[in-house]
Amino acid sequence: MPFAKIEVRRSRPEHEIQALIEAVYQAQRIALKVPENDRQIRYIEHKKEHFAVPPDKTENYTYVEILFFPGRTLEAKRQLYKEIVRRFGEIGIEANDVFIVLNEPPLDNWGIRGGQPASEVDLGFNLNV
Numbered sequence: 001m002p003f004a005k006i007e008v009r010r011s012r013p014e015h016e017i018q019a020l021i022e023a024v025y026q027a028q029r030i031a032l033k034v035p036e037n038d039r040q041i042r043y044i045e046h047k048k049e050h051f052a053v054p055p056d057k058t059e060n061y062t063y064v065e066i067l068f069f070p071g072r073t074l075e076a077k078r079q080l081y082k083e084i085v086r087r088f089g090e091i092g093i094e095a096n097d098v099f100i101v102l103n104e105p106p107l108d109n110w111g112i113r114g115g116q117p118a119s120e121v122d123l124g125f126n127l128n129v
Contacts, residue, residue, distance in 0.1 A: 001112075002028055002068035004041040009051040010059045016091060017043050023087035024064060031080035032072055033129045060097045062088060069118060070104040071127030077102060 004024050012020075021041045028034045053061040064084060072080075080102075085095045107119035 001038055001040065002032065002034060002066050004028070004064065004066045005044060006041065007044045007046060007051070007063040007065075009046050009048050009053065009061060011045060019091050020062070020088065023091065024066075024084060027080055027083035027087060028066070030083055031076050031129075032068065033076075033126065035125050056096070058094070058097055060093045062093055062098050064098065064100045065103065066100070067103045067105070069107060069110065069123070069127050072104075072129055076129050 006020050006024060021039075021043055024041050025039050028038075029036070048059075051061075066080075081100055084100060085098050088098050089095060108117050110118035112118050113121055
């Protein structure tokens with residue numbers, strides 16, 4: 001049950017926004033093996049003056065942050081990075097303009113299904129991919 005944020009600094013048409021969301025979702029399905037319909041992705045558009053970026057980046061700079069349960073292998077994370085970058089490239093965002101950060105709080109730090117620690121719940125899917 002990853003939670004993803006896509007943050008950008010320029011306006012995009014609705015079809016591109018949906019394509020970015022879908023790109024992150026499909027990358028998670030492939031690399032992290034998340035269950036179908038496990039789609040919790042936010043798209044956040046900032047004013048240019050509210051989102052400073054490194055000087056070697058363009059107006060297409062796109063920051064992706066994904067919060068998810070720990071357990072995925074380095075290989076799964078590599079695949080996730082590659083899938084996101086490839087799919088964003090199909091939308092017109094160069095690889096150099098994509099920055100991805102993964103956060104993996106311990107299962108004890110997730111209150112799910114009525115406030116139970118995720119470490120005490122049968123999640124129904126494998127985290128060790």
